[in-house]
Amino acid sequence: MISPLVAVTGASGAVGGRVAARLARTGVPVRLLGRDPSRLPRLPGTAAAPPATYGDAEAMRRALDGAHTLFLVSAHESPDRVTEHTIAVDAALAAGVERVVYVSFLGAAPDATFTFARDHWYTEAHIRMTGVRHTFLRDGWYLAGIPAMTAADGVLRGPGGEGRVSAVSHDDIADSASAVLLDEGTTHDGATYDLTGPVAFTLAEAAGELSRRTGRAIRYVAETVEEAYASRAGYGAPDWEVAGWVTSYEAIAAGELATVSDAVPTLTGRPAQDLATFLQENPDSYSHLLPGSS
Template identity: 80%
Template structure:
């Protein structure tokens, strides 16, 4: 079954095993929850703040369940067959929070975890946050629970978001390439993995599989700037930085060192060639091509609205 796009409406009846969806107030978890409820899957929405979770026909909302609160997570996951685990917000404690959530899931009897990881996750990844994902994957592997990993590339939405109102995209990415991917494509691929096929164990084909979720082509940030220029109707440029320049230009935000390191190394991972992979997982799972940057910008004009008028 091919997942639907974001549209209103829902099936009136749900059946089958319960799927718990985390991050349902966010861009990815919310899309996945909508797709599952439209497909008639019983869904439970989890979040730190239940008041921020969407109201979806056929879905119930768990009490507050922060990842780091193992007991709250265990209660929230009681009776769930599958957990769609969206990674926590970046923090020095993120791996500990993930471990707590995974342990709570296994204690609650969850049989399967689909975890949103990151492309190139490895213990020595250039992108520091990708190392967190590797550690989380490693813990899920040894937990004994059935699992699938979705390793997302950069988000297409991040390209206009990281471009300043002055029309400049800055970072130490050199002339490296990135196959950035749309949230919609990740959500559709995730839904295809989550949907039971022929019964509670019909999703076993995805067990132990890691899917790299990317766009259809890898491009440089200079090429991304050219595409942004066409969309915005003004010149957008990419300015490659050295590591020192990158840290200096971001010092004004007052962020902690670990956070700035994550920002800078995300670009350096592109320069190192760690984001250039192009996968066919999105079309294989969804039955349609992945969106390219031009298509994304055409469908999401609000994403670059801040670039329409020179800042």
């Protein structure tokens, strides 16, 4: 019996690419979607869809024609992201898609402190409204983001206060998503899974772990909100993007990203990865922090 076709968006990215590779290893038919098909991975048993962006309804409908399940990785942050998601979901249903697995964000709510988390809530609301079979994967901060947001001077800056964050690895998200996608029954229909690491830690504790791993002093500077906006003003990013950066830390301070869930071990059958293990297994993630790297 041939398994139903799974369409994977964001297949050239960190989450979508990992999910595509995992599905391909199982022999499930997979169609990879992206704005630029030349950037999509070459994986056995997969096929690249024609170019499609979320905001192009007709292109998305063509790209999804014949697919049974859509793995929908959220679009890049933008002021129009909810509209883009809505168009993509509606195009999927028009193409005959019967199931949507959406990568959302921990604590998604219309009044979430983290502005981008609000986009996810409105996207979830639209998916629910359509009546399509669906599963929401609400992942937290990425573990990879901890060293990435630490500057080469060894300082992690942000208005996170003493709040805690239950950051999760890309691999844990991909393994969890694959488990959901490969289950063709109704077990996960209507479910919302918080995908988190095994523990919530402060950013000061994260800096301590980076110090142990790099052999140099890494420290966390708890900025005020005003200091955070000022320190990021020189990047030349639009106001909405800077607000997203700053409010992600504010959400930590508010305790909105401290949830620790058992969803990863429940879905994958193994423990979720913690920060120390992630850093041990991914030395490239902090290479810019090593002594003599500047």
